[in-house]
Amino acid sequence: MRLPHWLSRHVAALRVLLVLTVLTGIAYPLVIVAVARLPGLSYHADGSLVRARDGRVAGSRLIGQSFAAAGGAPLAQYFQSRPSAAGTGNGYDPTASGGSNLGPNDVVDHGPGRPSLLTQVCARSRAVGELEGVDGRRPYCTPDGVGAVLAVFRGEHRVVSLNQPCPTEPFIATYAHVPVECARTGEDYARGVVTPVRGDAPAHPAVPPDAVTASGSGLDPDISPAYARLQVARIARIRGTTVDNVVRLVDRNTTGRVLGFLGEPAVNVVGLNLDLDRAYPYRG
Amino acid sequence: MGSTGAGALLIVSLVVALAAAYRPVGDWLYRVFTGRRHWRVERVIYRLVGVDPDGEQNWGGYARSVLAFSAVSVLFLYAFLRLQNRLWLSLGRPPVKPDQAWNTAASFVTNTNWQSYSGESTMGHLVQMAGLTVQNFSSAAVGIAVAVALVRGFARGRTGRLGNFWVDLVRVCLRVLLPVAVVGALVFVAAGAVDNLSAGHDAHTPAGAAQRLPGGPVASQEIIKEFGTNGGGFYNANSAHPFENPTSWTNWLQIFLLLVIGFSLPRAFGRMVGDKRQGLAIALVMAVLALGSVIAINGFQLAHRGTVPQAVGAATEGVEARFGVPQSATFAAATTLTSTGAVDSVHDSYTALGGGVAMANMMLGEVAPGGTGSGLYGILVLAVITVFVAGLMVGRTPEYLGKKISAREIKFASLYFLTTPGLVLVGAAAAMALKAARVSMLNTGPHGLSEVLYAYTSAANNNGSAFAGLNADTAWYNTTLGVTMLLGRFVPMIFVLGLAGALAAQRPVPVSAGTLRTHQPLFAGMVVGVVLIAVALTYLPALALGPLAEGL
Numbered sequence: 001m002r003l004p005h006w007l008s009r010h011v012a013a014l015r016v017l018l019v020l021t022v023l024t025g026i027a028y029p030l031v032i033v034a035v036a037r038l039p040g041l042s043y044h045a046d047g048s049l050v051r052a053r054d055g056r057v058a059g060s061r062l063i064g065q066s067f068a069a070a071g072g073a074p075l076a077q078y079f080q081s082r083p084s085a086a087g088t089g090n091g092y093d094p095t096a097s098g099g100s101n102l103g104p105n106d107v108v109d110h111g112p113g114r115p116s117l118l119t120q121v122c123a124r125s126r127a128v129g130e131l132e133g134v135d136g137r138r139p140y141c142t143p144d145g146v147g148a149v150l151a152v153f154r155g156e157h158r159v160v161s162l163n164q165p166c167p168t169e170p171f172i173a174t175y176a177h178v179p180v181e182c183a184r185t186g187e188d189y190a191r192g193v194v195t196p197v198r199g200d201a202p203a204h205p206a207v208p209p210d211a212v213t214a215s216g217s218g219l220d221p222d223i224s225p226a227y228a229r230l231q232v233a234r235i236a237r238i239r240g241t242t243v244d245n246v247v248r249l250v251d252r253n254t255t256g257r258v259l260g261f262l263g264e265p266a267v268n269v270v271g272l273n274l275d276l277d278r279a280y281p282y283r284g
Numbered sequence: 285m286g287s288t289g290a291g292a293l294l295i296v297s298l299v300v301a302l303a304a305a306y307r308p309v310g311d312w313l314y315r316v317f318t319g320r321r322h323w324r325v326e327r328v329i330y331r332l333v334g335v336d337p338d339g340e341q342n343w344g345g346y347a348r349s350v351l352a353f354s355a356v357s358v359l360f361l362y363a364f365l366r367l368q369n370r371l372w373l374s375l376g377r378p379p380v381k382p383d384q385a386w387n388t389a390a391s392f393v394t395n396t397n398w399q400s401y402s403g404e405s406t407m408g409h410l411v412q413m414a415g416l417t418v419q420n421f422s423s424a425a426v427g428i429a430v431a432v433a434l435v436r437g438f439a440r441g442r443t444g445r446l447g448n449f450w451v452d453l454v455r456v457c458l459r460v461l462l463p464v465a466v467v468g469a470l471v472f473v474a475a476g477a478v479d480n481l482s483a484g485h486d487a488h489t490p491a492g493a494a495q496r497l498p499g500g501p502v503a504s505q506e507i508i509k510e511f512g513t514n515g516g517g518f519y520n521a522n523s524a525h526p527f528e529n530p531t532s533w534t535n536w537l538q539i540f541l542l543l544v545i546g547f548s549l550p551r552a553f554g555r556m557v558g559d560k561r562q563g564l565a566i567a568l569v570m571a572v573l574a575l576g577s578v579i580a581i582n583g584f585q586l587a588h589r590g591t592v593p594q595a596v597g598a599a600t601e602g603v604e605a606r607f608g609v610p611q612s613a614t615f616a617a618a619t620t621l622t623s624t625g626a627v628d629s630v631h632d633s634y635t636a637l638g639g640g641v642a643m644a645n646m647m648l649g650e651v652a653p654g655g656t657g658s659g660l661y662g663i664l665v666l667a668v669i670t671v672f673v674a675g676l677m678v679g680r681t682p683e684y685l686g687k688k689i690s691a692r693e694i695k696f697a698s699l700y701f702l703t704t705p706g707l708v709l710v711g712a713a714a715a716m717a718l719k720a721a722r723v724s725m726l727n728t729g730p731h732g733l734s735e736v737l738y739a740y741t742s743a744a745n746n747n748g749s750a751f752a753g754l755n756a757d758t759a760w761y762n763t764t765l766g767v768t769m770l771l772g773r774f775v776p777m778i779f780v781l782g783l784a785g786a787l788a789a790q791r792p793v794p795v796s797a798g799t800l801r802t803h804q805p806l807f808a809g810m811v812v813g814v815v816l817i818a819v820a821l822t823y824l825p826a827l828a829l830g831p832l833a834e835g836l
Contacts, residue, residue: 012335016453025414036480041470041473049487059497066491097402101726208597
């Protein structure tokens with residue numbers, strides 16, 4: 001029996017698909033999995049696992065971790081990772097990788113527990129500044145660590161500080177000779193023109209950019225050398241060792257640009273903190 | 285050296301590497317498309333499948349084969365996703381829900397790889413391998429096959445025959461994609477990409493928390509994801525995930541891989557039409573557009589305009605520390621200039637104009653250099669439109685590569701060009717009109733509109749990257765974006781094959797003194813101009829409401 005043309009074409013299509021499935025979908029991946037068992041490859045193929053002194057898996061060298069307590073307070077004996085948007089709480093959940101997806105002009109808080117990206121940046125900068133004993137101020141941030149954003153109502157003689165709910169005192173008393181109000185919950189300020197205020201913070205804040213922004217994966221294992229340097233004094237003090245000793249470990253966990261131009265120099269926080277625990281255990 | 289200097293050197297190194305690859309890769313592709321001998325394993329496959337490898341097809345037969353293969357692929361992948369819980373290596377995950385399975389099947393078969401799911405919590409290992417990875421190979425090969433059929437239309441005369449789709453498909457998979465994938469996957473493993481069949485490891489972190497580290501056959505999918513300009517990540521974070529893209533040099537390699545076929549295909553085209561200079565001219569058009577875009581997006585990201593980047597002091601939100609801002613920006617340009625859509629940073633958090641460039645790259649029709657195959661046929665259609673415009677200006681019957689561009693040809697070319705903008709603008713407008721679709725936006729104001737516009741642009745152009753704040757896992761977006769991807773892929777393909785058939789049937793006209801020299805800089809410049817003007821006229825109003833309103 002001969003099949004009609006259109007049907008035999010679809011049968012051929014199904015057969016091609018099945019052949020390609022066997023070749024590229026089963027044989028090929030299994031060959032790669034098998035070859036990846038070879039010594040030299042298997043460590044990476046298994047996820048670059050690192051172990052603590054007791055032999056248990058402490059994580060992966062490639063996957064960042066939070067070094068904060070369950071409630072979010074940083075554990076001062078460890079180098080801190082970047083903020084992470086992967087999962088809830090302290091982030092760094094590999095079952096929910098990803099970034100914040102918040103845009104460059106997300107400056108108005110969306111309600112309790114839903115801060116804008118600007119407020120997140122300001123709050124992180126303030127917290128890192130306090131932890132490291134440096135100036136945590138940034139442009140467009142209030143001293144209390146939220147986005148310095150006003151709603152200006154043209155022709156109504158009215159200005160509201162959008163991210164400072166009452167009874168917080170607004171970060172400036174007046175704007176263009178108009179007294180600034182705090183934001184009352186439930187009130188609609190959509191008619192006001194959203195106006196971020198630069199303030200007088202230094203153009204190059206002491207807290208580096210990577211310390212106040214989340215990565216794309218939420219699993220970034222690295223921080224910039226600048227952020228590592230900022231943390232060295234605290235680590236040395238808490239662990240009872242010298243700054244030089246800590247710097248040596250930082251250098252050991254720093255990767256420069258490959259070939260001198262690929263990527264950015266980066267310090268692997270996971271490797272660094274495990275090295276610290278080995279060399280200068282914390283006796284808290 | 286500063287970050288900007290390193291970023292500039294990265295661009296230079298990519299240009300050098302792609303220029304060096306142009307001849308060898310192009311010549312290799314040429315031999316694959318034109319070789320008369322079949323490998324023994326290919327003969328076995330043709331016998332198993334029941335096709336005659338030496339029987340050529342006319343444009344209708346070729347198109348029906350493309351559609352049959354793709355339709356079967358969508359159904360097969362849909363069933364696979366729905367039944368994954370009954371198969372091995374499902375990691376105990378439930379079936380993918382119907383609207384998401386439809387979206388994913390359409391997405392991977394169309395080389396889009398838009399993902400409304402996150403891989404680490406939705407897909408089992410078997411469906412990643414035998415479902416999604418297979419489409420990474422075959423959808424790339426389908427694109428190349430259609431491009432080759434169009435080139436045969438230019439190269440041949442007075443014939444209806446455009447080659448054999450099954451042969452083109454099998455050859456590209458076996459001779460081009462698979463060998464590179466085998467070597468490349470192992471290179472990625474050596475760099476740190478994971479590749480195993482494990483369900484993962486439980487780690488106990490020094491901070492006293494538990495962390496679940498995922499496993500999976502990642503490296504084998506990663507390489508073809510870039511080389512086939514697919515872009516679907518094994519994990520949600522895609523190429524930002526350290527298990528997919530562990531180092532700064534794998535980042536370079538990924539950018540190179542996703543560009544190399546697109547930039548080398550014009551060489552194969554030039555050789556097939558018997559004039560290498562024609563291929564070079566097309567490659568230069570692609571290069572000019574690509575370089576302009578790469579420089580623009582780097583400029584906007586380094587200038588970091590916008591309140592949050594100004595507060596931070598750099599556009600580092602959504603950027604990995606090991607890649608840095610400029611090298612992520614170059615990746616973003618490359619992935620949207622091709623149909624890849626892999627991301628190593630969060631496009632939604634880019635500066636308004638930086639993200640706008642990523643969107644505009646896709647709106648160019650992804651022709652610089654575009655997806656595997658689709659980039660070449662896209663730019664050739666635009667070249668046809670350019671000779672038509674030039675012919676109108678001097679009052680001569682336009683010709684391209686010895687073929688007259690008459691009413692029939694220009695109809696196919698125009699319909700090709702109009703399909704994608706129609707899908708983008710209608711889709712985005714419909715979504716904005718519906719409250720249920722608007723609530724999916726994460727960001728507010730113009731940036732929210734950008735999220736929706738980006739989604740339909742990405743789907744219609746088969747890119748797959750996203751302003752990922754948009755919650756696209758809803759019945760509306762899964763369904764409409766699935767339809768958009770299928771129409772955006774196969775309607776233009778039918779027009780391309782129709783154009784190929786019309787061209788192949790012609791008797792070649794000899795070159796005369798009045799023939800427009802299509803290998804010269806004048807013509808290359810005209811193509812660049814036509815691309816930019818046509819795109820600007822089509823999309824400027826939409827862009828003005830989104831990225832331009834936010835960034836200016």
